[in-house]
Amino acid sequence: MNPLLKVTNLSKSFGIKSGVLGRTQHWVKAVQEVSLSLNPGETLGLVGESGSGKSTLARLILRLIEPTSGEVEFKGEKLTRLDHQAMAKHRAGMQMIFQDPLESLNARWSIHQIIAEPLEIQGWEKSRQQARVQELLKIVGLDLAVLSRFPHEFSGGQRQRIGIARALALSPQLIVADEPVSALDVSIQAQILNLLKDLQEQFGLSFLFIAHDIHVIRFISHRIAVMYMGRLVELGPAQKVGSSPLHPYTQALMASVPSIELGSKEFKAIEGEIPSLVNPPNGCPFHPRCPLADEHCKAQVPPFIEKSAGHLSACFKS
Ligand SMILES: Nc1ncnc2c1ncn2[C@@H]1O[C@H](COP(=O)(O)OP(=O)(O)OP(=O)(O)O)[C@@H](O)[C@H]1O
Ligand SMILES: [Mg+2]
Incomplete structure (x- = not known):
């Protein structure tokens, strides 16, 4: 299967x-030297x-934003090489949902205007826009009566449904969800x-799903990537990364959050401060906080390499 998204040495x-x-x-x-790929429906x-x-x-x-170096390929095409016009064609295929829908939704616009905006930009006729907006509301589980109302009239969960409806308007293949x-x-x-999850099944969507809550990540993900100081330090099947990192x-x-399965309610904060990104430490970026670090790690x-099938890690010790 060809990946939908391929990121190579992105910095x-x-x-x-x-x-x-x-x-x-x-x-x-x-961001330093990040490489990853994402399959359709993953x-x-x-x-x-x-x-x-x-x-x-x-x-x-x-x-x-433009990278300092590295490549992003979407549907086999190198986005970093495209001019604005060519890039505009791909914009419909990749959409974003954000943490706070109230900040990302225009407060003075009605829900209809908010969801219809991407369609308006693409030049859809009004009657077609209206039909699509109604269809989208149904897809995300909102009542048609919301259309003339404004974002502040809704709860956080409803607002997130509105944000999702808007993101789905142009039938994207990739959704990047940043702490949704x-x-x-x-x-x-x-x-x-x-x-x-339902939308993924229904439309074959791919998600890059960002969260700091490991329970949320384990629930939603097929694979998990772990980032530290701009680098990927681990990437693998959710089951493996979640249960045997x-x-x-x-x-x-994993140890810093209470485990539902083990019934533990203990928080165990990761020791030490994150070093400066302006002057990162030599060697492994985690060595100043790592209990296993030795001279080699400093x-x-x-290297970020495969340790078992599809499970990569950047550590000399594991
Ligand atoms: N436009 C910018 N100019 C300067 N520094 C920036 C800019 N954007 C991000 N940074 C810095 O890059 C680093 C990474 O920031 P980023 O927002 O990507 O982290 P994050 O993992 O999303 O954090 P959070 O979990 O708090 O959202 C931070 O040190 C941040 O201050
Ligand atoms: Mg962030």
């Missing part, structure tokens, strides 16, 4: 300007602490996650 450094001349003084290495969960580069990777994939349930109550989270960082991440970045 992004942000220049930080300071001083009277406004020269770039530092570079924040937000959900890849992306997890990592705050600042690990998840949103930056998402924005690079959708080409909302993080702001919702647990019971509402479950409803939205189940809706996303290879990388000490993933192990610490000197060289461990």
Whole structure:
């Protein structure tokens, strides 16, 4: 099967300007040498602490920002080489849903206007727009009566359904969901996650699903990718990464949340601070916090390689 999305050695450094001349003084290495692929109908969960580069990777994939180096291929075409016109054609195929729908939805627009906007931009006739919007409301489980209302009149869960309807408007193949349930109550989270799963089955959608909650990631994902300081440190089948993680960082991440299965209610925070992205440590980026680190780990970045079928890790020790 050809992957829908293929990311190769993708990197992004942000220049930080300071001083009277406004020269770039530092570079924040937000994403470094990330490679991954996503198959049609698959959900890849992306997890990592705050600042690990998840949103930056998402924005690079959708080409909302330009990479410093590396490639993004969507449906076999290298997006990084396309001009604006050619890129516009692909925009319909890749959509995003966000953490806070209230921030991402225009507050002064009616629900009809919000969901119809992508159709309007593509030049759909009004009557066709109307039929599509009604169909989308049904798909996401909202009543037709909501159409003339405004975002602030809805609960968080309903607003997320509106955000999903809008994202689905042009029948995308890829949806990048950046923390789509993080702001919702647990019971509402479950409803939205189940809706996303149903939509995936119905339309064969692929999801890149970002969350910091490992339980959410394990529930929704077929495969899980773990990010630390801009790099992937582990990638593999959800079952394997969830129950027998290879990388000490993933192990610490799993241990840092209460386990429902084991009935534990203990939080065990990962020890130590995340180092600076401006001056990352030599060698493995996790070595200053890693209980297994030795001289080798301090000197060289461990290669990101396959340790068992489809299960990759960047660690000399595991
Ligand atoms: N436009 C920018 N200019 C400068 N630095 C940036 C920019 N965007 C992101 N960064 C930096 O890149 C790093 C990664 O940020 P990013 O938002 O991708 O992390 P994240 O994993 O999504 O975190 P969170 O879980 O908090 O959403 C951070 O140090 C951030 O400050
Ligand atoms: Mg983010």
